[in-house]
Amino acid sequence: xxxxxxxxxxxxxxxxxxxxxxxxxxxxxSNKWIIAIYTLPALLLIGVLIFIPLVxxxxxxxxxxxxxxxxxxxxxxxYKNAIVDGKFWSSAWHSxxxxxxxxxxxxxxxxxxxxxxxxxxxxxxxxKIYLIPMLLSSVAIAQLWIKxxxxxxxxxxxxxxxxxxxxxxxxxxxxxxxxxxIFIPILWQYAGFYILIYYAAxxxxxxxxxxxxxIDGASPLQIAYRIKxxxxxxIVKVTIVLAIVGSLKYFDLIYVMTGGGPNGASEVMxxxxxxLAFASNDFGYGSAIGFLLLIITLIVTVIIxxxxxxxxxIQY
Amino acid sequence: xxxxxxxxxxVFLAIVALFQIFPIIWLFLFxxxxxxxxxxGSPFALPTEFRWENYQKVWDGGIGVYFWNSVWITAVAIIxxxxxxxxxxxxxxxxxxxxxxxVLGLFxxxxxxxxxxxxxxxxxxxxxxxxxxxxxxxxxxxxxxxxPITMMILLGFYYTLPREIEEAAIIDGCSVHRMFFRIxxxxxxxxxxxTVIINMIYNWNEFVFxxxxxxxxxxxxxxxxxxxxxxxxxxxxxxxxxxxxISVLPILLAFVFFSNKVxxxxxxSAIKG
Numbered sequence: 001x002x003x004x005x006x007x008x009x010x011x012x013x014x015x016x017x018x019x020x021x022x023x024x025x026x027x028x029x030s031n032k033w034i035i036a037i038y039t040l041p042a043l044l045l046i047g048v049l050i051f052i053p054l055v056x057x058x059x060x061x062x063x064x065x066x067x068x069x070x071x072x073x074x075x076x077x078x079y080k081n082a083i084v085d086g087k088f089w090s091s092a093w094h095s096x097x098x099x100x101x102x103x104x105x106x107x108x109x110x111x112x113x114x115x116x117x118x119x120x121x122x123x124x125x126x127x128k129i130y131l132i133p134m135l136l137s138s139v140a141i142a143q144l145w146i147k148x149x150x151x152x153x154x155x156x157x158x159x160x161x162x163x164x165x166x167x168x169x170x171x172x173x174x175x176x177x178x179x180x181x182i183f184i185p186i187l188w189q190y191a192g193f194y195i196l197i198y199y200a201a202x203x204x205x206x207x208x209x210x211x212x213x214x215i216d217g218a219s220p221l222q223i224a225y226r227i228k229x230x231x232x233x234x235i236v237k238v239t240i241v242l243a244i245v246g247s248l249k250y251f252d253l254i255y256v257m258t259g260g261g262p263n264g265a266s267e268v269m270x271x272x273x274x275x276l277a278f279a280s281n282d283f284g285y286g287s288a289i290g291f292l293l294l295i296i297t298l299i300v301t302v303i304i305x306x307x308x309x310x311x312x313x314i315q316y
Numbered sequence: 317x318x319x320x321x322x323x324x325x326x327v328f329l330a331i332v333a334l335f336q337i338f339p340i341i342w343l344f345l346f347x348x349x350x351x352x353x354x355x356x357g358s359p360f361a362l363p364t365e366f367r368w369e370n371y372q373k374v375w376d377g378g379i380g381v382y383f384w385n386s387v388w389i390t391a392v393a394i395i396x397x398x399x400x401x402x403x404x405x406x407x408x409x410x411x412x413x414x415x416x417x418x419v420l421g422l423f424x425x426x427x428x429x430x431x432x433x434x435x436x437x438x439x440x441x442x443x444x445x446x447x448x449x450x451x452x453x454x455x456x457x458x459x460x461x462x463x464p465i466t467m468m469i470l471l472g473f474y475y476t477l478p479r480e481i482e483e484a485a486i487i488d489g490c491s492v493h494r495m496f497f498r499i500x501x502x503x504x505x506x507x508x509x510x511t512v513i514i515n516m517i518y519n520w521n522e523f524v525f526x527x528x529x530x531x532x533x534x535x536x537x538x539x540x541x542x543x544x545x546x547x548x549x550x551x552x553x554x555x556x557x558x559x560x561x562i563s564v565l566p567i568l569l570a571f572v573f574f575s576n577k578v579x580x581x582x583x584x585s586a587i588k589g
Binding site: 056 | 325326328329332333335336337339340342343346354355358359400401403404406407408410411412413419422423426428429430431432433434435436437438439440441456457459460461463464467482483486487492493496517520521522523524528538539540542543546553556557560563564567568571575578579582583
């Protein structure tokens with residue numbers, strides 16, 4: 001206890017005051033009314049706008065409902081439909097593919113971060129440059145990349161034609177290319193984010209460990225693979241969760257770039273759900289898909305969180 | 317590390333930097349060109365003449381309205397979020413009550429929720445209370461969905477505040493409200509600025525809520541506004557480029573001035589799982 005803070009009392013008075021003060025303090029700081037005033041507004045907001053809607057999504061999923069008229073209870077009919085709905089499965093497959101690509105791309109990000117964190121001058125500046133795309137809205141990113149991919153005037157095909165490729169594809173209009181084409185801006189957008197996380201983790205590794213390895217004659221590659229990587233395993237696992245869960249939720253970018261097309265070739269779970277509800281007015285079935293999305297996201301999060309629980313075992 | 321290897325690594329990092337930055341530079345270049353120049357010339361060429369009139373044209377054409385909507389909606393939601401999150405974090409970390417851990421848990425569960433799973437019921441709720449096509453539906457939704465992440469960033473700071481400050485204040489006869497607003501809140505200034513930046517990026521860039529709840533042009537924010545707007549200028553690349561640059565400029569400027577805060581905010585919001 002810092003006695004100095006209390007003005008105008010002798011040390012003895014203060015000690016006496018401390019006892020009284022602590023009592024007053026405990027009383028004041030556990031006042032139920034004050035606690036309610038401070039927490040209820042925030043609780044009310046997340047309750048009404050986050051938790052109740054989640055419960056309602058599950059509830060609407062059991063209904064046949066166009067969003068305006070009367071609901072009728074149809075039990076698990078919507079979920080049964082989902083199981084045999086080819087469009088749902090193809091959207092789920094596309095989400096899975098994106099999750100897979102995103103996870104693979106972590107290796108590239110990790111490699112860049114390793115180089116960046118190896119005592120290079122200007123690393124701090126570079127990682128800020130890498131972060132810039134992450135700050136733009138998905139709508140702006142989508143619109144920009146629509147232009148990059150433009151078949152006749154886009155930057156990409158201009159370069160390809162200069163390189164002598166005669167008929168470069170119309171990237172976003174080709175069902176076989178579209179998902180890969182969409183992944184490029186995703187890669188671009190999130191690079192700085194993951195590099196930032198890895199860089200911070202790598203900088204936390206004590207210098208002495210690296211020095212000891214160098215003295216023992218370890219090559220830079222060995223240090224990277226055998227020493228640094230195991231030491232940041234916990235963070236790597238966290239980023240895998242982020243990449244997978246994030247991919248399952250992709251929406252804005254795809255909705256703006258292709259609207260799920262051509263012919264459903266880039267439809268993902270969130271965009272399929274959105275279309276069902278707000279384009280086909282099938283709120284019941286849309287809610288069922290939304291509920292599945294929630295369950296899948298939570299299961300994936302919990303599973304990989306279990307894996308990350310090992311991170312405390314690391315000892316330097 | 318030998319010299320050549322060292323330079324090779326720099327070249328590699330520079331190529332990555334170019335990949336990250338070049339599309340934005342390209343966008344800026346064509347926002348200052350006219351179609352003839354864009355379609356006939358090299359995409360890498362500087363504009364022969366800087367056509368700032370592209371910017372004037374789209375601003376007067378309606379982007380201005382979306383811009384100011386984005387500004388005020390972003391600002392009001394930030395203030396609400398930061399004040400409510402600070403109050404709740406204060407009560408959870410500094411006051412003594414049995415349910416504090418449980419309540420904190422509720423907020424942290426909010427971090428994991430995919431917004432798409434809530435959007436259909438949100439739409440029907442707002443429809444019932446006549447908040448569809450009202451900017452307030454957006455403001456309160458942003459506030460609710462940003463509370464968990466804001467609180468997560470605040471938590472660490474609140475846990476480290478010394479008890480003595482509160483004791484001294486209360487012994488001096490200060491009320492809890494006075495103590496919170498006059499002493500604690502100003503002390504959390506540094507971390508509040510981090511949360512403001514993060515909230516600003518989230519709110520400014522948000523798309524799906526506005527796209528779903530707002531239908532009148534006069535209430536649309538930039539993300540949704542530019543979507544429709546670009547439809548009108550289908551083939552006028554200069555206008556589209558100018559529109560996009562205007563929409564990303566405020567965030568880029570914030571980054572230029574507060575890059576350390578942005579980096580801090582993004583890294584602390586990352587480990588949310």
